[in-house]
Amino acid sequence: MNITFLVNRDLASNFALNLILPTMQHHNLTVFLSDKVGNSSDHSGHSTLLADMESKVILPLLESNRKLTGKRSRFLGxxxxxxxxxxxxxxxxxxNQTSGLAKLTCNTPDLIISIRFGKILQPDVIKVPRFGVINLHSGLLPQYRGVMATFWAMLNGEKEIGTTLHTIDDSGIDTGQVIAQSRIPVQRQKSYLWHVLQLYLSAPKLLQNYLQALEKNIPMEKRVQSGQAGYYSFPKQEHCTQFLQQGLTLFDTAEISAMLEHYYRKTFTAQEALWLRSRQ
Structure with missing residues (x-):
């Protein structure tokens, strides 16, 4: 099967791909990246610091892991x-433009899988794959549509967070039919970023179940979203302040150092650790 992934150029997407792609090597895989979700003006000061930490420190470290270790590591940039x-x-x-659509269609995808992709797909894109488009959303639907669902769930005092695998049927945001969900408990002593990464541990199994059903021509049950729907955008500065006042953190240096062990055995240098601490 020809499978095209649409992902964003961020840490969580990279983490998810490292978990998912090795399980799909019998398929023909293509990966396209978006550079960001939303505009720079959408981000508050604290969320900008989180984005800077990812783009200026962690992602460059991931890309350099082969050079630092001298051998292929478990996880890859x-x-x-x-x-x-x-x-x-x-x-x-x-x-969604003619030039981009041409790049997408030249790979004749049978299925498109979106994970954190930064663009809202329009009808001309959605109708390309014969098995449609599915999205792995890092939030429970329909309560947490939109961006940074985990942040909002933690701020709202939710006891658990989760992912939703759903169809993309139109240009609505996170409004498609639910295929499957997974849930994990919130650990308030852990950071927002830690929770986001933990959500993707279930991703390979969710996707494998769906692909196996497609390959066996067994329709998977899908359900229309029900219940009170909520839509969230990027948090403003006051929301980030409320988050911190509750004793919550956006990211933690020790957690990031532990996460990097998936990529290579390396602790932060003193300079890198100081940079991170100064922004917490």
Whole structure:
């Protein structure tokens, strides 16, 4: 099967791909990246610091892991992940335009899987794959549509968070039919970023179940979303302040250092650790 992934160029997407792609090597895989979700003006001061930490410290470290270790590590940066794909990973910010649609269709995808992709897909894109488009959303639907669902769930005092695998049927945001969900308990002593990464541990199983059903021509039961729907955008500064006042954290240096052990055995240098601490 020809499967195209649409993901964002961020840490959680990279983490998810490292878990998912090795389980799909019998398929023909293509990966396209968006550079960001939303506009820079959408981010508050604290969420900008989190984005800067990812883009300026962690992602460069992931791309350099082969050079630092001298051998292939368990987890790979974006550039190295192309070893699982049929062609080099490419940026596709113009997916809804004629030029971007041409890049997408030349791979004749049977299925498109979206994970944190930064663009809202329009009908011309959605109708390309014969098995449609599915999205792995890092929030429980319909209560937590939109961006940074985990942040909002933690701020709202939820006892658990989760992911939702759902169809993308139109240009509505996170409104498609629910295929499956997974849930984990909130651990308030852990950071927002830690929770986001934990959510993707269930991703390979959710996707494997769906693909196996497709391959066996067994329709998986889908359900229309029900219950009170909520839509969330990027938090403003006052929301980030409330988050911190509750004793919650956006990221934690020790957690990040432990996470990097998935990529290589390396603790932060004193300079890197100081940079992170100064922004917490």
């Amino acid at each position: 974006f550039n190295q992940l192309q070893c699982y794909a049929q062609q080099p990973l490419a940026t596709l910010n113009d997916i």
